[in-house]
Amino acid sequence: MNDMTPDRDDRSANLKGMGCSRKRVEDVRFTQGKGNYVDDVKLPGMLHGDFVRSPYAHARIKSINTEAAMALDGVVAVLTAEDLAPLSLHWMPTLAGDKQMVLADGKVLFQGQEVAFVVARDRYVAADAVELVEVDYEELPxxxxxxxxxxxxxVLREDLEPGADGAHGPRKHHNHIFLWEAGDEEATNQVLDEAxxxxxxxxxxxxxxxCPLETCGSVASMDKVNGKLTLWGTFQAPHVVRTVASLLSGIEEHNIRVISPDIGGGFGNKVGVYPGYVCSIVASIVTGKPVKWIEDRMENLMSTAFARDYWMTGRISATKEGKITGLHCHVTADHGAFDACADPTKYPAGFMNICTGSYDIPVAYLGVDGVYTNKAPGGVSYRCSFRVTxxxxxxxxxxxxxxIELNMDAAELRRINFIKKEQFPYTAALGWEYDSGDYHTAWDKALKTVEYDALRREQAERVEAFKRGETRKLMGIGLSFFTEIVGAGPVKNCDILGMGMFDSCEIRIHPTGSAIARLGTISQGQGHATTFAQILASETGIPADSITIEEGDTDTAPxxxxxxxxxxxxxxxxxxALAGRKIRAKAQMIAAYLLEVHDDDVEFDVDRFVVKGAPERFKTMKDIAYAAYNQAIPGVEPGLEAVSYYDPPNMTYPFGAYVCVMDIDVDTGVPEIRRFYALDDxxxxxxxxxxxxxxxxGLTEALAVALGQEIAYDDLGNVKTGTLMDFFLPTAWETPNYETDHTVTPSPHHPIGAKGVGESPHVGGVPCFSNAVQDAFRAFGLRHTQMPHDHWRIWKTANDLGLHG
Amino acid sequence: MIPAAFEYHRPADMAGVIALLEEHGDDARVMAGGHSLIPMMKLRMAEIPHLIDLQDVAGLKGIAVAEGRVTLGAMVTQHELIQHQGLANTAPILREAALVIADPQVRYMGTVGGNVANGDPGNDMPGLMQCLDAEFTLVGPDGQRTVAARDFYEAAYMTEREDEEVLTAISFAAPSGGYAYEKQKRKIGDYATAAAAVILQKDGGTCAAASIAMTNLSDVPVWSDAAGEALTGTSVDAAAVSAAVQAVLDDIDPVEDNRGPVAFKRHVAGIILTRAIQRAWGRA
Structure with missing residues (x-):
C-alpha cells in the first residue's frame, strides 16, 4: 500500500460531491457585481427599443400617428402591427395553443399592452419618442x-371564430377558453350526496x-452577411426559444443562436415568449443593427406574465370520524386577454389535478374553466410546478x-387521511402516480419539534385572555402538508410546443482530468454550476472544483x-448522473486495460478504479483521463466524452411539513411571525x-404572496399595484427566521433519488402562512377569508367577527 | 422609467441657486436628496427642465444644539439625524421618527429639508415638525423669512414656500417631557398607514401640555390642537386618551388607497395615537 494514499474519507471529501455543502461557485462573480446579464450586453452600433403601451384595458385603436416620433433626432424606426403584418409577426402563438398580439392589431385588450415599438439611438431618445406617438383610442366596455x-x-377576442373549438376543446361562450376536466364527476357527486x-x-x-429582480429583456443581432441571428435574452428555456424563433421567422434553426446569460431570477416569469423579444428581432432584421429591449419595473409588473388568479370552489366529504371520502373542485381561471399560460401542452390547467394533495381520497373530480378578461396574459408557475401552488x-x-366542520384538530385530520408509506407508489383519484413518500414520519417529526400540543394549549389560553380583555393579540398556528409534483416530464404526456420535456447533459473530460459539462437547462440563481458539478464529482470521481458547468448557449449546449x-x-x-455513468463505464475499460486485468476485475472507488481485492493496484480518474487521450487502447475509441438525453419515467413528488406560529394584532391587523418550521423531503x-x-x-416569496403581494385592478382595468411601493416584495426586514429540517425519501425512479426542491417551500409556505392567519380567528367563528392577508384585510376579518367592540 | 431631458445645475452658494430660480421660474426645481423628485421625474409625472442640485451649496449642512434650541440644516440626512449624539440627547423623537423612514440606503441620501419642503402628505418629518412647533427658514430673492411648520402646509405638494424660495433650515426649541413617534406601515419603504407624533409634559400626575400631530391621514400633516387640549390637565387616563383620539378623528380626513379603506385608516389612526400617547406618557 502506498503510504501517500489519502484515506477514503479524505478522498471523498476532496471531491465535494453529493451531500457536501459546497459554496456556490457563481457567487464569486455575483457578489462582486461581475455577473453578465442581458442588459450588460453592449454591441457596436446597438439600437434601443421601447414600447408605446395602452393606457386602456379595452379600446379600439382608430389610428396611430408616428410622424412626430419619427421626426425626433435619433429615432430610427417606429413599428406597428401594420409593419409586422407582412411578415405575419403581428400575432404570435402562445405556449397554451392560443395566439397573442405582438403589437396591437386594431384593438387593445389590457392596460400596458404593446401598441408600437420605437427604435432609437439610445434608451433616452426611445423614451422621448414613445411620448410622441399619437394613438387615437375609442374606449370599450x-x-x-x-x-x-x-x-x-x-366580445373580447374578436379574432376568434364564434362557436369554433379552442385549443382544448369546445368553448361555451365567446369569452370562454376551455373546460378541462379530470376524474369522475358523477361518482364524486354521488359520494358527496351520500356523505x-x-x-x-x-x-x-x-x-x-x-417579480424577479432582473426584469425581462433581449438583444437581437441579425448579421446580414452570414445570415445568422444571435439572440441574448432572459430565457428560462433558450432551446425552445430558438425553435420558436425559427418557426416564426423562417430563419433556419442552425442560423439562430440563442444565449441566456446570467439571469437575475425567473420564478416562471421568463418561461414565455414576449412581444419585446419578437420586436427586437424584427427591428434588428429591419435596421441591420443589434437592437436591445429591456423592460422597466412597471412594465414587468403590468405586462409580463402574472401568476395565479384562480377562483376555486371545493366540496369535500368525510365520515363523522374524519376519513375523507370524496373531493369536488371547480375552478374559474382568469387567464387575461390571451391564453398564454406556460404549461405542458396537454395540461391547460397545469397539474391542478394534484389537488387531492397528500391524502388518500378515493374519488375526486376537477373541472377548470378558463376565461378571457381585460387583464394581462400569463398564468405562469411562480416558484411552483404548473398550478401546484x-x-x-x-x-x-x-x-x-x-x-372546523368536524370540530376536529386539523393536524389530526391530516394524519388520519395521509397516504400511508406502504401505499407508494400510489395512484391518486385524479390519475397521478406518486413515486414515494413517508408522510406520517415527517408530520410526527414536525409536530414534535414545534411541541404542537403545547402550542395549542397556549393558543387556547390566549383566547381566554383575549376574551377577558387582557390582550389584544391572537395566536394562529398555521399547518400545511404538501406534495409537489415536479420534474416535467415524461415525453409521452409532457411537451411544450411539441417538444418533449426531456433534458440533457454532455460531458467532456479533458486529458489532465478536469471537465466541462453542458446542460439543456439554465440557472436563474439556483446554483446549477455548483450542484451539477457535485453530481458529476460523485459519479465520475473528478473533483467538483475541476468541473465547469455551462448552460444557456444553444450553439454549445445540448x-x-x-x-x-x-x-x-x-x-x-x-x-x-447518467452521462457521468457513461464516462465511468468507459473509464472502467481504460483502467482495466492499464491495470492489465479484465474489465470486471476493477471496481470504482471514489476517485479511482481499483483491482478487486488488491486496492494498492489502482488508476485514478486523472490517470485514466490522460490515457484516454495518449494511448491506443484496443477496442476503445480515444477521448472521454459522453452525452445523455433523459426522458423521465415519471414525475417526482417532493413533500414537506410546515408549521407557522403567528401573533396577530387584532386592532391594527398586523401579523407577526413568531416561528416558522419547515421540514422538506x-x-x-x-x-x-x-x-x-x-x-x-421560497418561504419568503410565500410570505409575500400570503400577506400582501398582489396585482390588483380597478373596475376599469387599471393596474393598482404597478410599482414596488404597492407591490409587496419583502426585504430582510419583513423576513422572519426560518427553522429548516428534513427527512430523506429518495425517488425510486430517479438515478440518484433526487426530487427537486426549489419550489416546495413556496408551495407549502403559502397555505401555511394563510392558515396561521385564519387559524387565529377560528375560535371566533371564522371559516375562511381570502388572501392576501394584508393589514386591512386582517383587520376587516376581526371587524366582521365583532372583535373591535 | 426614463426622465425627460433636463439641465443639471450645481451652484456653490445660495445666491447662485436664487439666480437660477429667478431665471427659470417654474421650469426649475431644487433637489436635496432626490428621493422624491427623481422618481417623479423618471415616471414623467414631474418634468423639470432645470434641476438645481443643492449638495455643493455652502451652509445647508450641520446640526446645531445650543441654548435650548435645535437647528438643522436643510441638507442634513436622515442618517445624520440618527447618528447625532447631541440630538439623541436633546430631541430623541427625531431619531425615533427617522428610524422608521424607509431603509438605510434611502436615509443616507434623503434629507430632512427635502422631506419637509416637498409637501408630500406621506412624509414623516412634516407632522413631527408640527408636533415640535418648528420654524422653517426660507431664503429667496427678497431675503430670509421664517414660517411656522404649523402654517406651512396648504395641500398635497402645496406649501407656503414661493417658487423662488429655498427652505434652508429647520429650528425648534429643545422639547421636554415624554415623546413617541408611532407608525404603522405595510413594509419597509412604505408611507404610513397612520403615524402619530406625541410630546407630553408631565407635572406631578397631570399632563401639563400636549402636542399631537398625525401623518398621512389628510392631504397635509394634521397638528391637532384639540387633541392636545383633551389631554392637558388630565391624568392621561382612558377617558382623556379617548377624548384625544376623538379630537384627532375629527381633524383627519384619510382617503382610501391600497393600504385600505377610510374606516380602517380611521380605526388604525386611533390605535396608533393611543399607543403613542401611552408610550410618551410612560416616558414623561
Missing part, C-alpha cells in the same frame, strides 16, 4: 371579473406576479375548513427544455446549503 365575462355580451359530512368553500387565489392551497384550506417547475434536478440532474440531498437557501427564498 371593460371586463375584469371572469364570472361577469362569462355572462357578458362584450355523513360534507362542506363547501370558495377560495380566491389572487393574481400576483413573480393553487392545488395545494386549495386542499390545505379545504382540510382546515373540514376540520437541447433541453429549460429550467422551471423544479425540473432541473429531476430531469437534467438525472441526465447528468426532496429525496436525495445534493447540496444541503443550497437546499436551505432555496427553502428560505
Amino acid at each position: 371593460v371586463l375584469v371579473d371572469p364570472f361577469e365575462a362569462l355572462q357578458s355580451d362584450v 355523513e359530512v360534507v362542506t363547501e368553500e370558495t377560495m380566491y387565489y389572487h393574481r400576483t406576479h413573480p 393553487e392545488a395545494v392551497y386549495f386542499i390545505e384550506r379545504m382540510i382546515e375548513v373540514l376540520a 437541447y433541453g427544455l429549460g429550467t422551471y417547475g423544479s425540473r432541473s434536478t429531476p430531469v437534467a440532474g438525472a441526465a447528468t 426532496c429525496g436525495t440531498r445534493i447540496n444541503p446549503m443550497i437546499i436551505e437557501g432555496q427553502v428560505h427564498g
